[in-house]
Amino acid sequence: MIRVIFACDSIRYWWQNYGAVHYRSASSILLMCDGGGSNSSRQYLFKQDLQALVNELGIEIRIAHYPPYTSKYNPIEHRLFPHLTRVCQGVIFDSVEMVKNLMANAKTQTGLKVFTTILTQVYKTGRKVTGDFKQTMKIVFDDYLPQWNYTAKPQV
Structure with a gap:
């Protein structure tokens, strides 16, 4: 099986290990995405892989992209990243496992706790959207x- 883009694998992992457990009665997932990168609002490859993901999970996923150049308003940028930066400050990374463990130690007095995992899949580059996707998608x-x-x- 060709692996979907990293963003969709991350969503799948979260849903299967956390979301479905803690939100059993959920009928949909809301994702707020930055406007660039592989999950850009203009990327039909992301939409194609997202369609495959919702077909697999059987739950709809609503996407709300931040407009271009406004990711600074993303609350994750302010709530999570400063604490990840703090725990990694001054450390020389010598393994992926070390980075994972450092990030897992990020927490705050107000209750933020970071859960980490390593996705080891190899992702194919240069993929293209299948020819009929735009006509058959249910987006x-x-x-x-x-x-x-x-x-x-x-x-x-």
């Missing part, structure tokens, strides 16, 4: 700001 774009907001629904 519904919002009426308001459809370029940034949409929902991927499982296909029957």
Whole structure:
């Protein structure tokens, strides 16, 4: 099986190990994504892999992208990253396992605790969207700001 992009593998891992356990009655997942990178709002490869993911999980995923150049308003940037930077400060990384353990030690007095894992898949580069995906996808774009907001629904 060709592995989907890293973002979708990360979502799958979270849902199977945390989300489905803690949110048993959830009928959908809301993801707030930055506007760039492999999960960019303009990337149909992300949408294709997202469609495959919702088909596999059987739950719809709603995507709300931050507009370009506004990722600084993403609360994760302010709530998580400073603490990851703090625990890694002055450390010379000599293994992926060391980085994983350092990040797992990031916590705050207000209750932030970081859970880490290492995804070891190898991802194929240069992939293209299949020719008929745009005609067969079950991705519904919002009426308001459809370029940034949409929902991927499982296909029957």
